[in-house]
Amino acid sequence: MPHAQATGARIWYEEAGTGHPILFIHEFGADHREWEDQVRFFSREYRCITYAARGYPPSDVPTDPTLYGQDYAVGDAVAVLRHLGIARAHVVGLSMGGFASILFGLRHPEMATCLVPAGAGSGSPKADQAAFRAACAARGDLLIAQGWPGELAEETGHSPTRIQLKKKDPRGWAAYMERLASHSGPGTGLTMKHFQGERDSIFDWEPELRTMTVPTLLAVGDEDWPCIETNIFLKKVLPNAGLWMAPRTGHAINLEEPAAFNRAVAEFFSTVERGRWTLG
Template sequence: MYATASDGTKLYYETAGEGGTPILFVHEFGGNYDAWEPQMSFFARRHRCITYAARGYAPSDIPDDVEKYSQAIAASDALAVLDALGIEKAHVVGLSMGGFATLHFGLRYPERALSLTVAGAGYGTERETADYFRNTSLKVAENFEKDPAGFSKIYALGASRVQFQNKDPRGWATFAERLSRHSAVGAANTMRGVQCRRPSFWDLEEELKRMSVPTLVMTGDEDDHCLQPSIYLKKMLPAAGLAILPKTGHTLNLEEPALFNALVADFIAQAEQGAWKVRDPRADPGQVMRTE
């Protein structure tokens, strides 16, 4: 099944489950729609679940023009999938690149979000590493363009991926094999159009402070370049909670599926009951202890 984006790009999607509120899963750069299988199987018992392949990822369309890829387009593509299914509001769950898309979905279309789960998001947003991230992303784009299957073996062993390999070699092997099937054009354009150009969280401070959609921010404690950005989101978003998974890297939903599912399930349950509220103003971060 395909949704049609605002520019005509076709986006492949799959669904599971018939009852309950909808959950839309948005994948990371290193994944695809099928990387959410542990979540689709689990949440479909009580929810209508949707996963889709981002533009640039087969079987979705793979535009040749890099200008067809951006952070804003990624958010509008998520909306296009919901529109194709006639879904007015959904819980949106995203990892890494998908986490950025989820956050921007909440900033642009808050009326369409029941809640947001922003997991493993932060790469390129830290001021001190922004130039390094952009230059590295351009090099990654070049490498995928030349030899996606060969370079995937290197990319899959990044500093925040080896935790997954150590815990679950079979699961990591499936992740690496999926990565090897990336489109050379799609991967390169995604890196150049989305990753390299997206704004830093710190550039969005005023927008973040105004966005009150219930939000769960998640990161692994060994995903070093997501830790501080995740703490920043916790501080800026009025209705955010922060979960840090111990001894965990970047591929949260596959590396720790049971813990990931439990945290998201509890969060969604609270959000649906109206129990996930904005931070109590008495919890003043400037106060160390109360004296009067």
């Protein structure tokens, strides 16, 4: 199987199509397979790359807790692109992957043609941060101890920002739940504790965000309550960003509304590629 060597882990990836590259970065509660609707759509005209984050087989699952965190998340994205000889790509991320895509844009703007952070920002508002970090530490310990099958998966799939998928697309929700139950307990537990639970608040990046000019499309569902405040903040401070909000939609925006998501992102790509998404 194809792997890119990153610091402390081999990162598994797959690709489809030809054209300008798109790198998809998955969320905590999913894996590279969550992007299938996007890969089928965009690979007609683009080179689409998905990969499994460290801790998510078939990528390596390091046992050393110090090999997890936001720095590794960005480093892994860079490692995949460099392994494939890609100098610049559209970077699309959901939730944990959306957070990583913003940090990617701050640290490696020369490698990002544009950014699509979707559903990013849970735990970032200062009023939420302490409780969010404590919950991540506790949930990470549970995942390491008992894994996903059973209570933890059911709780996640029926949470207030994910139940929308079950209501709209029961078949798609069942497939999501099957994938969720297959994840590594230790890998996701360490990711929850040391990436989710120890990452920066996006609000702390305000000075850097105000100078980042990478074209950015922020995407969020209007029922993804933990992320709305952060996305409004990002719209205010990012000088070259637009905000697209999907109505009656929760956290997994690309799974809930694939046609609308693909259309909005495709239009954004087209505008960027024609040189019309500008600061002026």
